[in-house]
Amino acid sequence: MKFRYLTAAAAMAALSALSATAETRVTYKSAKSTSSYYQMAVQIAEAMENASDGEISVTVEESQGSVQNVMEVRARGGDYVFTTPPVLVKLAKDGKAMFDGKGDPAFDGIRALFPIPSLTMHFVMSADSGAASFEDLKGKTILLGKGSFGAREGEKYLELFGVKDEVSIADVELSNAVPALKNGQIDGFVTAGSWPAPNVVEAAASTGVNVLSLTEAQIEETGRTKLVIPAGTYAGQDADIVTTSLPVVAYTTTKMDDETAYSLTKTYWDQKSNMAEGAKWWAGVDEGLMSNITGQIHPGAVRYYEEAGFDLTDAQK
Template sequence: MLAAASAGVATLALAGCAVGGENDLTLATGSTGGTYYPLGGEIANLWSNNLEDYSITATVGGASVDNLRQLDQGEVELAMGVNATAADAVSSAGDFEENPLGDPAGIRSLGNIYPEILQVVTVEGTGITSIEDLRGKRIEMGPLGSATNTLAGQVLEAYGIDPDEDLAEQFDSSFGDAATNLGDGVVDAAFGILSAPTSSIEQLATTNDVMMLNIQGAALDRLLAENPLLSPHVIPGGTYSGVDGSNNTVTAWATLYAKADLDEQLAYDLTRVMYENSREVQHSAGDDIILNSAVDGLGPVQLHPGSARYFEENGISVP
């Protein structure tokens, strides 16, 4: 019995888990006003309630870039991130070109969570009706190190706007604070990569006439050519109060990541519980945690063998 217990402890140590009464794992999410933190908290509870002897905690994070750096450095065991940002991380490109991860080849995907929809929001009275009108304005670009901040810059550049030279001022608030600043007139527009609907925009719409800015035409073509992991997306009219028309934008995927040395059976069980119990998630994005889109848009990031085994057992073709 002692030998068996020692072997079990060794296995957990190799999996990178804390050894004790329970095995504590940390999931890096995002800011409190976005989608990652509340959704990540529900997923963490789902795991904790369904995986015996494991306790998973969701923590406020700096979103995709920062989360992947924390994962790489062993500060967390699990991380939520945008697929396009993770592709840059493993390729040492984009935000990771000058400061690459210590082990970019060690990042693995456990599967997609929900479509990450870029939403560009303004309100009546700013004089803004299009992305072109953002020139010379005060813009919330998203937290530094987040996929929102990176993609906001790419969108502006696709429209010929240099974020560092052509804006009156840049802000890097979390989206909850960004929506508050927009409602208070501190800024003129805000970028956010979020699920749709998201509570921050809906709350803004209760006191302001909200407008969603379209990404379309030649600028959209340039953006998709620059970032092939993005896809065109339409937010239907009526998604937000007072916004009757559809909104043309782009989407990526919010994906769950771990390191390659995460125990294979643990990766299998984390994946299994998330997909088989997703209906217990109360957040609206829980409806998008489905097997049919679980491995879409992974790009250069490999699936963890434990997750791949689960998908293959359930008839999902693994890239």
């Protein structure tokens, strides 16, 4: 009796240990804690843990930016997932731009898992400004913000479309854009983030705005990816907004085992509709965004995509 009891206890201990080792731990490095992309990371972490009954445990880490996320590949292991635009992965592998002189063999092991909402350009003009095109920006006061992708991209577009010297740039933080628009301090502001963008939602609901569309020629001139924000996304928006975006993708490396990459990718797509109920930006993610992945996808994720019937390019495999 005593021997059988000890044997059962040992078996239970072994099963307990096996269960503990079965848990998959992942570190997800995203963006600053104040950004929408950090909120997305938290949503993904919660979705992963809930859908897997705790078998997938995701720890979200704050980041100072996409370049840092890529650089940390050099010191991270197989549990590392991070977000960045695909263009930065290519630059890292080629040792160019901000990665000049900082090349590392670890960059060659970067592999994609799944696309997340793109950084989407919004040129938001007050209804009272009457601005409906970039030509109409002449003589207007625009808030670009400071140091962000949206600020840099916005300034580039003003120059590309020939209105930079005829626009006044407001010296106001982007966080104050909506109040500044409401009190007439500015005629419009530029912001980049996932759509629907919270500050654009607020501005559209409180003051009435017109979000500018780009022509096909202008989009080609920017060199960015075309993106269409459907009509009705923002209050008073009766037509689609044609704009540009910078794709963002969740990556890992070849250090991650195939089963973990498969589980993460499958759970992400399975839970996307549930996440969209809590945050509308997930509604903009669909199979069409797979074309934004310009490099190789992790073999474990490829297995999921092939099972789910996604069309992958040879370059992605």
